[in-house]
Amino acid sequence: MTHIHWYPGHIAKAEKQLKELINLVDVVIEVIDARIPVSSSYPNIKKLLGEKPRLILFNKADLADEKKLDFFKKHIEKETGFPVLKTCASKSNDISIIENKIAELGKDKIDKLVAKGLLPRPVRVVVVGMPNVGKSSIINKLIKKAKTKVGAKAGVTRQQQWVRVNPKIDLLDTPGIIPLKQEDQKKAKKLAMVNSVSENAYENEAVAQELLNILEKSYKENVIEYYSLDENEDITLEHIALKRNWLAKEGRADITKAAVMVLTDFRAGRIGKFILDDEN
Numbered sequence: 060m061t062h063i064h065w066y067p068g069h070i071a072k073a074e075k076q077l078k079e080l081i082n083l084v085d086v087v088i089e090v091i092d093a094r095i096p097v098s099s100s101y102p103n104i105k106k107l108l109g110e111k112p113r114l115i116l117f118n119k120a121d122l123a124d125e126k127k128l129d130f131f132k133k134h135i136e137k138e139t140g141f142p143v144l145k146t147c148a149s150k151s152n153d154i155s156i157i158e159n160k161i162a163e164l165g166k167d168k169i170d171k172l173v174a175k176g177l178l179p180r181p182v183r184v185v186v187v188g189m190p191n192v193g194k195s196s197i198i199n200k201l202i203k204k205a206k207t208k209v210g211a212k213a214g215v216t217r218q219q220q221w222v223r224v225n226p227k228i229d230l231l232d233t234p235g236i237i238p239l240k241q242e243d244q245k246k247a248k249k250l251a252m253v254n255s256v257s258e259n260a261y262e263n264e265a266v267a268q269e270l271l272n273i274l275e276k277s278y279k280e281n282v283i284e285y286y287s288l289d290e291n292e293d294i295t296l297e298h299i300a301l302k303r304n305w306l307a308k309e310g311r312a313d314i315t316k317a318a319v320m321v322l323t324d325f326r327a328g329r330i331g332k333f334i335l336d337d338e339n
């Protein structure tokens with residue numbers, strides 16, 4: 060099995076940047092890929108946020124196994140004490156629910172300011188998450204209606220802008236990217252499956268076969284049906300390639316092509332709606 064590798068220097072820098080962004084806000088929106096609700100969450104987030112409230116979004120819910128997703132929603136709400144919303148940033152219009160939750164989560168902070176004799180101000184928010192989970196899509200939806208750029212505030216050193224989403228919410232227009240750590244290879248592979256890891260960091264064949272192994276456990280029927288496989292044969296890239304007549308040299312199965320196709324089909328939700336994390 061190939062190892063997924065990336066660079067500690069980048070991680071330290073990314074963590075520092077993330078911390079700086081979080082220091083600027085009252086509420087953090089953590090975007091999670093609904094297909095891997097545990098593997099795309101950030102283990103260090105509690106430490107990073109301290110007392111700061113968090114809104115958790117299970118994004119790409121349109122690609123996830125709905126039943127299992129409801130299990131994870133309940134589980135994570137109970138574990139964290141924070142609300143979880145299922146979202147589909149590429150389509151639906153659940154934005155007002157997100158806005159209401161943000162205002163609700165930030166209310167305490169604003170009340171405290173007022174109690175100290177300060178003027179009330181909008182709740183400040185940042186969107187964070189691993190690569191490709193839909194952070195920019197969420198930000199775009201939130202700021203679509205909002206035309207006013209509030210402009211730079213003290214402490215914003217880079218090119219981030221505050222955008223007034225509504226009178227109660229100011230959003231940073233740049234997301235915080237959660238760095239990937241390589242100590243947990245199982246998790247790293249699942250992140251690769253959902254395209255959250257740079258393609259240079261892994262080999263398609265290994266990741267695609269691992270994906271098939273996971274699907275075989277919980278969603279065997281979907282894979283057999285989609286690729287018209289024989290029930291009594293193992294679900295392998297080779298088997299899929301032969302069934303589809305993807306052949307390489309000397310009539311051998313084209314594993315390389317099968318790997319690309321399996322990952323592409325899975326990511327587009329063509330094989331079915333799945334969750335790759337275990338419920339326990």
Ligand SMILES: Nc1nc2c(ncn2[C@@H]2O[C@H](COP(=O)(O)OP(=O)(O)O)[C@@H](O)[C@H]2O)c(=O)[nH]1
Binds near residue numbers: 195
């Ligand atoms: N099916 C589906 N695709 C989504 C959803 N949200 C985002 N995407 C797609 O996922 C890809 C990455 O989204 P993006 O917002 O750029 O992610 P970011 O890297 O976290 O900023 C894009 O192709 C989006 O169109 C969603 O809820 N469902």
Ligand SMILES: [Mg+2]
Binds near residue numbers: 194195196234
């Ligand atoms: Mg982005």
